[in-house]
Amino acid sequence: MAERAAQLAGAQGIEVIRATDSAEIAAAMDLLLDRRQQKIFILSGDGTVQAVVDRLVSLPADVPQPQLLVLGGGRSNVTAGDLGGRGDVLSKLETALQRWRDGAALGVEVRHVLRIEQPPAPARHGFFLAAGLVDYAIRTCHSDREKGSGTLRAGSAATLWSLLKLVLPAMLGQYKPPLDDLRIEVPGRKVLAKPARLLIVTTLQKRQGLFNPYAEEGLGALRFTAVGARGMGFWARLPLIVTGRFTRDMDVRHGYLSGRCDALRVLRLSSYTLDGEEFDIDPARPVTIRAGSRLTFLTL
Known part of the structure; x- marks a missing residue:
């Protein structure tokens, strides 16, 4: 190509x-x-x-x-x-x-753009940040691709195969991925009752297709979803999360926080991926994610 x-x-x-x-x-x-x-x-x-x-x-x-x-x-x-x-x-x-x-x-x-700040390190910029379970899944896919060149390692089905190997044992309770216990602080919103094990943040609009894992709540340039729910309750609701269909009982008390904001703060974060690029950081220092500069894009 x-x-x-x-x-x-x-x-x-x-x-x-x-x-x-x-x-x-x-x-x-x-x-x-x-x-x-x-x-x-x-x-x-x-x-x-x-x-x-x-x-x-x-x-x-x-x-x-x-x-x-x-x-x-x-x-x-x-x-x-x-x-x-x-x-x-x-x-x-x-x-x-x-x-x-x-x-x-x-x-x-x-x-x-997303602006990720953790002083004194320089800020990083991108469009889609994943932490917790999504970060772990992305890194698993990267690791699998590096282990070989066959169809299930590097072919078109490689990502699906890697995710199935991760998700099925987790759903059955046979494997618990080592994930950060995150505290997510969003101005004007309540804090999750349990530590978050999944966080995604973006400035992309996600207006095409079914994948739109954000609630239509709040105002701001950032769209985010944080989940602290665990077990089969989480896996049963995953299709709802992925398509942005948050029900009334998917609230902070039950481990769900999603919507829009201009900035949020993350504590106890040790790693994340930004547009698929892996970053390991100091979990002792808080991370602030905010809306950064505006860039102009051409479209067809």
Whole structure:
């Protein structure tokens, strides 16, 4: 796919920059920013988008921000999917290039980034943070892929296979993943009766498809869900959580806290993934997650 995308761009006389690691991504962004590039098309997975975003929000206020078209070239493509860049990405790239050549306008959407603060460490930025059970599941999938190259390790069914191996024993009570006991503090909201074992936070809108695991409650740029419920009660309600159908009894007293806010505070957090990238941190220091800078994205 990458080669075909490069051919499509090259046919329009557009420079193609390939970057395969963090150093190359940083160098590519520095080059484009030095040129004051106004539009950047990105074909990549979520981790690369996170690295690009982290670089952009570090720019001085007087440096113009480029507009980004994000097309999913990775495995999950959560960010691209929220911005209409998942599916037949080569066709979408061809359409975007055609519009650019013809001088036709692309759609524009603005998103806040997540800003994750744990002083004195530098803040990190991205779009989807997972902690607790979801973080553990993502790391399990990563670990399984590193162990081999077969269909169930690296193929299209690899993620589903890894999750089934994790979820089924957990549902049957045969395995308890080692998870942080998190305290989640959201201004104006009650605290969970039990420590949270699952936390997801995003600034993405999740307006497409059934996956929308957030309650429509409160105001703010962040969408979050924290769950302290355990056992079969949690697993039985998981389809409701995933689709955002929180019932009246899914409240803080029963271990559920979800909705919108502008910032939240997390205590006793030792690890999380941000757009699929793994981070291990000091659980003795609180973490604040808030809405950060606003970036402009191009859409089809």
